Each structure stands twice: as C-alpha cells, then as structure tokens.
Amino acid sequence: MTYRKSLQPLQILKLLPRTNCKECGSSTCFAFAFELLSRQKIPRDCPHLLKEVFAGSFESLEEALGAGERIEGTDLVVDHDRCTGCGDCVVICERALTTISIGGRITHRDPLPPVLQVTDGNVNVxxxxxxxxxxxxxxxxxxxxxxxxxxxIVLVS
Ligand code: SF4
Ligand code: SF4
Ligand code: SF4
Structure with missing residues (x-):
C-alpha cells in the first residue's frame, strides 16, 4: 500500500521559495500553500519550483500532495501518472456504496450508480x-x- 506523507501548511510553506512574487496567481506563498492543500493548485503552478535549486522541494511536494489535479465538482484528486487503471478503487467503492453503518451496525442497501470508472487505463468520476x-x-x-x-487518489474536502 502506498500512503502519502501528510504535510501541514507551515511545512509546505517551508518548501516554497517564499518570495511572495504572485506569479502563481496567489497573493502570497502561504496562500499558495493552502491552495496546494485543497488541491486548487498543484506544485508546478509555482514556476520557481521548476528551477534546479528547488528540485528537492518540488519532489517532496509532489510526493506528499500528488501531481494530480482535482476533478471539478468532486473531492477527488487523481494522479494520472500513478494510476495504472487496475480498477481496485472501482470495486472497493461499489462495495462501500452498498454498506452503511447505522448505530454501529452494518446494513446493506441497493447499489447506486457507480461513482468511478476506468476509461483508457485511468480512473474517472x-x-x-x-x-x-x-x-x-x-x-x-x-x-x-x-x-x-x-x-x-487523494481525497480533499
Ligand atoms: S509563484 Fe511561487 S514564489 Fe511566487 S508567490 Fe507563488 S508560490 Fe510563492
Ligand atoms: S484504478 Fe484506482 S486503484 Fe487502480 S491505480 Fe488507478 S486510482 Fe488506484
Ligand atoms: S468514490 Fe466516494 S464513495 Fe467511493 S470509495 Fe471513494 S470516497 Fe468512498
């Protein structure tokens, strides 16, 4: 199982150039850190992180946050480079949709239309x-x- 290391906003800030240059479209590097956490932005949206001098920071950020973008209107961030299209998430999600816990007791319910589908070797909502x-x-x-x-897959609220 591959789990991502979770980072706090201040830890993310320490990995950023901290010049507040606004070239990423955020007002400050700290604002950019929060946008990274909510997956509204991805590390490569800061052009300076692509410079050799920030290679280590860039790698740590992509490792922790993923290189994926949030699928619009959902909580799901999919890193298409990492997704192999294995379909495990589709199967496990279908199982999750038919079981609900009421007062600690697991109850089964009729299946809903599936959330996820693998298309062209990649998962999609x-x-x-x-x-x-x-x-x-x-x-x-x-x-x-x-x-x-x-x-x-990374889920964000
Ligand atoms: S482009 Fe990079 S250095 Fe400039 S404000 Fe955004 S995060 Fe900070
Ligand atoms: S199909 Fe689902 S479980 Fe398989 S790699 Fe892609 S996101 Fe992960
Ligand atoms: S897609 Fe939604 S319901 Fe399905 S496993 Fe992920 S979070 Fe749960």
Missing part, C-alpha cells in the same frame, strides 16, 4: 452524486484513497 462524500450523503468515506495500491 462518472457519478459524483453517488459518492458517500457528496452533498447527498455527508459521509467522509476515504476507502478508495486507502485501497489504491499506487497512491494515485
């Missing part, structure tokens, strides 16, 4: 409204992230 994290269900399910053998 096809029905976000079925996801336990969607506005309809209010559950902080993280099963697909935990079970992806390649650390290709």
């Amino acid at each position: 096809i029905n976000w409204s079925s996801c336990k994290r969607s506005a309809r269900h209010h559950d902080l399910c993280k099963v697909c992230e935990e079970k992806c053998p390649f650390g290709a």
Whole structure:
C-alpha cells in the first residue's frame, strides 16, 4: 500500500521559495500553500519550483500532495501518472456504496450508480452524486484513497 506523507501548511510553506512574487496567481506563498492543500493548485503552478535549486522541494511536494489535479465538482484528486487503471478503487467503492453503518451496525442497501470508472487505463468520476462524500450523503468515506495500491487518489474536502 502506498500512503502519502501528510504535510501541514507551515511545512509546505517551508518548501516554497517564499518570495511572495504572485506569479502563481496567489497573493502570497502561504496562500499558495493552502491552495496546494485543497488541491486548487498543484506544485508546478509555482514556476520557481521548476528551477534546479528547488528540485528537492518540488519532489517532496509532489510526493506528499500528488501531481494530480482535482476533478471539478468532486473531492477527488487523481494522479494520472500513478494510476495504472487496475480498477481496485472501482470495486472497493461499489462495495462501500452498498454498506452503511447505522448505530454501529452494518446494513446493506441497493447499489447506486457507480461513482468511478476506468476509461483508457485511468480512473474517472462518472457519478459524483453517488459518492458517500457528496452533498447527498455527508459521509467522509476515504476507502478508495486507502485501497489504491499506487497512491494515485487523494481525497480533499
Ligand atoms: S509563484 Fe511561487 S514564489 Fe511566487 S508567490 Fe507563488 S508560490 Fe510563492
Ligand atoms: S486510482 Fe488506484 S486503484 Fe484506482 S484504478 Fe488507478 S491505480 Fe487502480
Ligand atoms: S470516497 Fe468512498 S464513495 Fe466516494 S468514490 Fe471513494 S470509495 Fe467511493
């Protein structure tokens, strides 16, 4: 299982150039750190991180946050370079959708339309409204992230 190291905003800030130059579109490097955490931005959005002198920081940030972008309208960040299309997340998600815990007791329910699908060797979201994290269900399910053998999925709120 591949888990990503989690970083706090200040730890991310320490890896950034800290010049507050605004070239990434954020008002400060600290604001950029929060946008990285919420996956509104990715490390390469800071052009200075692509310089040789920041190679180590860039690698640490991509390792912790992933190189993926957030799929619009969802909590899912998929790193398409890491995703092999193995489909484990699709299977585990379908299982998660048919089990609910009520007062500590696991109950089964009718399946919903699948959230995830593998297309052209990469995972994709096809029905976000079925996801336990969607506005309809209010559950902080993280099963697909935990079970992806390649650390290709990150869930953010
Ligand atoms: S482009 Fe990089 S150095 Fe400039 S404000 Fe953004 S994060 Fe900071
Ligand atoms: S996200 Fe992970 S589990 Fe899902 S298809 Fe890609 S590699 Fe497999
Ligand atoms: S968070 Fe849970 S319900 Fe949503 S896609 Fe992942 S496994 Fe499926």
